[in-house]
Amino acid sequence: MPSQLESLSAASERGTSRGATRRGTLGADEAIIRTIGLTKRYGTTVAVNELSFDVRAGEVFGFVGPNGSGKSTTIAMLLGLVTPTSGTVELFGLGQERRGDSLTRVGAVIDASAYYPYLSGRRNLLALRRLHPEVPAQRVDEMLDLVDLRGAANRRVGQYSLGMKQRLAIAGALLHNPQLLILDEPTNGLDPAGILEVRHLITQLADLGTSIFMSSHMLSEVEQICDRVAIIDHGKIIMNGSVAELMSTHRQTRIRVDKPARAVEILRGLRGVTEVSVSNTRITLTLDGVAPADVNSLLVLAGIRVHELHEVTPTLEHVFLASTGSNEYSQA
Amino acid sequence: MTQQRDRRGFETDRARQRPGLGALIAMESMKLVYRPVIWVTLALLTGGSSLIILMAYLSTRASNLDATSQAARLQTFIMPHGLMESFAIVSRLNGILLVVVAAALIGSEFSWGTIKVMVSSGASRSKLFFAKLITLLSVVVIFLTIGVIAGSVTSVIVTISSGNTLTLGIVNGAWLADASMAALRSSFVIGVLAILAFAVSGVTRSLVAGVTAGIGWIVLEQVLHVFLSTIGNVGLFIDRLLIVTNISALMQRDGFGPQRIEPHTPSELAAFSILIFYSLALIAMAYVAFTRRDIQAGS
Numbered sequence: 219m220p221s222q223l224e225s226l227s228a229a230s231e232r233g234t235s236r237g238a239t240r241r242g243t244l245g246a247d248e249a250i251i252r253t254i255g256l257t258k259r260y261g262t263t264v265a266v267n268e269l270s271f272d273v274r275a276g277e278v279f280g281f282v283g284p285n286g287s288g289k290s291t292t293i294a295m296l297l298g299l300v301t302p303t304s305g306t307v308e309l310f311g312l313g314q315e316r317r318g319d320s321l322t323r324v325g326a327v328i329d330a331s332a333y334y335p336y337l338s339g340r341r342n343l344l345a346l347r348r349l350h351p352e353v354p355a356q357r358v359d360e361m362l363d364l365v366d367l368r369g370a371a372n373r374r375v376g377q378y379s380l381g382m383k384q385r386l387a388i389a390g391a392l393l394h395n396p397q398l399l400i401l402d403e404p405t406n407g408l409d410p411a412g413i414l415e416v417r418h419l420i421t422q423l424a425d426l427g428t429s430i431f432m433s434s435h436m437l438s439e440v441e442q443i444c445d446r447v448a449i450i451d452h453g454k455i456i457m458n459g460s461v462a463e464l465m466s467t468h469r470q471t472r473i474r475v476d477k478p479a480r481a482v483e484i485l486r487g488l489r490g491v492t493e494v495s496v497s498n499t500r501i502t503l504t505l506d507g508v509a510p511a512d513v514n515s516l517l518v519l520a521g522i523r524v525h526e527l528h529e530v531t532p533t534l535e536h537v538f539l540a541s542t543g544s545n546e547y548s549q550a
Numbered sequence: 551m552t553q554q555r556d557r558r559g560f561e562t563d564r565a566r567q568r569p570g571l572g573a574l575i576a577m578e579s580m581k582l583v584y585r586p587v588i589w590v591t592l593a594l595l596t597g598g599s600s601l602i603i604l605m606a607y608l609s610t611r612a613s614n615l616d617a618t619s620q621a622a623r624l625q626t627f628i629m630p631h632g633l634m635e636s637f638a639i640v641s642r643l644n645g646i647l648l649v650v651v652a653a654a655l656i657g658s659e660f661s662w663g664t665i666k667v668m669v670s671s672g673a674s675r676s677k678l679f680f681a682k683l684i685t686l687l688s689v690v691v692i693f694l695t696i697g698v699i700a701g702s703v704t705s706v707i708v709t710i711s712s713g714n715t716l717t718l719g720i721v722n723g724a725w726l727a728d729a730s731m732a733a734l735r736s737s738f739v740i741g742v743l744a745i746l747a748f749a750v751s752g753v754t755r756s757l758v759a760g761v762t763a764g765i766g767w768i769v770l771e772q773v774l775h776v777f778l779s780t781i782g783n784v785g786l787f788i789d790r791l792l793i794v795t796n797i798s799a800l801m802q803r804d805g806f807g808p809q810r811i812e813p814h815t816p817s818e819l820a821a822f823s824i825l826i827f828y829s830l831a832l833i834a835m836a837y838v839a840f841t842r843r844d845i846q847a848g849s
């Protein structure tokens with residue numbers, strides 16, 4: 219599989235580490251996707267509201283948000299399916315007037331069932347090949363091998379399982395060796411083995427230099443794969459940054475004490491403690507400018523025994539739920 | 551692929567191409583060739599045109615008409631008149647059967663979601679639209695040809711088995727001109743009906759709506775035609791604007807030599823002009839809907 223993926227690579231140099239060399243080559247502010255003030259209104263409903271973000275060449279960018287937050291509409295605008303009400307979209311530095319040219323370098327998986335059900339998997343890809351005249355015929359079989367569909371290639375797609383259709387969709391998106399892959403919920407409907415396969419494939423493609431823009435509900439997956447993430451809610455980006463940065467904004471300290479009520483009283487009066495929540499004897503704190511060790515000292519001096527103190531780095535799911543207004547963190 | 555960089559450092563990759571009209575027509579043709587509805591339609595058409603001629607001939611033979619009337623009726627199915635009868639039958643059959651193909655050509659792309667794949671590949675929406683339209687009109691001509699051949703072969707069989715002489719002596723310039731005009735009229739008439747279904751399907755993004763419009767519109771106009779013919783000059787004026795009236799005006803002129811035309815039938819030029827107007831208006835409407843409207847990518 220590595221040799222097949224390498225043949226797909228859009229990188230001009232082999233063995234580049236993900237992101238860095240590309241960013242160095244292209245310049246720090248070069249974006250493979252750039253939106254500025256992107257807005258889409260349907261009557262009085264604002265589906266996407268002044269969205270501005272960049273996706274840098276060579277990175278894996280996660281785009282997460284609750285249902286109805288505007289993810290799919292944003293992707294539709296990137297792909298020229300939907301016309302923005304206002305704002306701009308640039309792909310590879312090219313604007314709306316050159317969208318057709320820029321889209322020849324883009325592969326997209328936006329709907330796994332978007333295939334001709336009466337055609338076989340192979341014939342579907344052969345039909346797709348007509349959309350990219352430069353693609354040689356043997357690429358079809360290469361892609362079928364890549365997604366492990368060679369055995370079912372001559373069966374009608376209408377007989378495929380959802381997982382097989384998803385894999386065929388990925389094969390179709392990679393057929394023309396795109397420099398940018400746009401994926402809308404790529405693991406939707408897949409079983410755990412299928413999810414692992416897709417994740418592995420995405421990681422390998424990214425390592426070989428393909429830029430990836432991915433929307434997903436599976437935050438654990440985004441956390442593992444993506445370099446940077448944007449969280450969208452009600453059509454607006456509410457957080458945008460590297461995965462590590464986003465998770466550090468919600469880092470917490472968890473302590474277990476013998477006198478929780480007394481501890482909470484002390485802590486709530488302490489400058490630098492921004493949030494305090496209690497569950498039995500366990501207290502969760504969000505600190506701003508105060509070290510956990512200082513909290514420990516303070517409690518001990520007040521005669522409170524501290525049985526346990528540790529820092530909790532939240533998962534992306536925690537960050538997402540907190541950012542989009544859910545008021546409960548899942549227990550670690 | 552040859553990879554170069556533009557001034558921003560992006561790979562320009564000049565070998566990447568947007569598909570041209572020819573490539574898109576080839577894609578549409580390939581999709582149609584493997585689509586079961588095409589072969590079912592073709593089978594119904596060829597079987598239908600042959601069967602209708604055969605059954606009509608046999609029922610005329612078995613009828614209680616006097617010998618002279620029977621002989622006159624039988625002439626309709628015997629060559630060379632069998633050729634014109636084939637055109638008439640195939641035009642009517644195609645007008646119904648190809649409505650399904652026409653609506654499916656565009657409506658199915660939206661119901662399956664494949665239109666998103668095509669548009670997001672960078673293919674020009676204009677070229678996609680015209681590729682589908684050209685493919686549709688090609689199917690019209692091909693189906694007409696095959697249907698007429700099937701009907702004509704049946705007519706030849708009927709001619710020989712009824713003891714009549716089959717000769718090529720009748721084939722002259724005038725005969726060829728009449729046959730050519732019949733072919734053109736039939737192609738045009740079927741094309742108008744197919745464009746109607748295609749356009750409605752394109753605007754509504756629904757195969758069902760296209761089929762319903764293609765068949766329902768004609769049925770509705772035929773009912774209207776009967777009604778309008780009873781309300782005097784205003785009715786006659788409106789009737790001359792109906793698609794079915796103008797199709798009938800053209801089809802009445804099919805035949806070898808001068809044909810008897812019903813009273814109040816529009817002239818051939820007028821009929822052709824009105825149908826051209828309808829076709830262009832429908833195409834324009836469908837074109838704008840196809841190229842300008844948003845294609846939503848899921849929820």
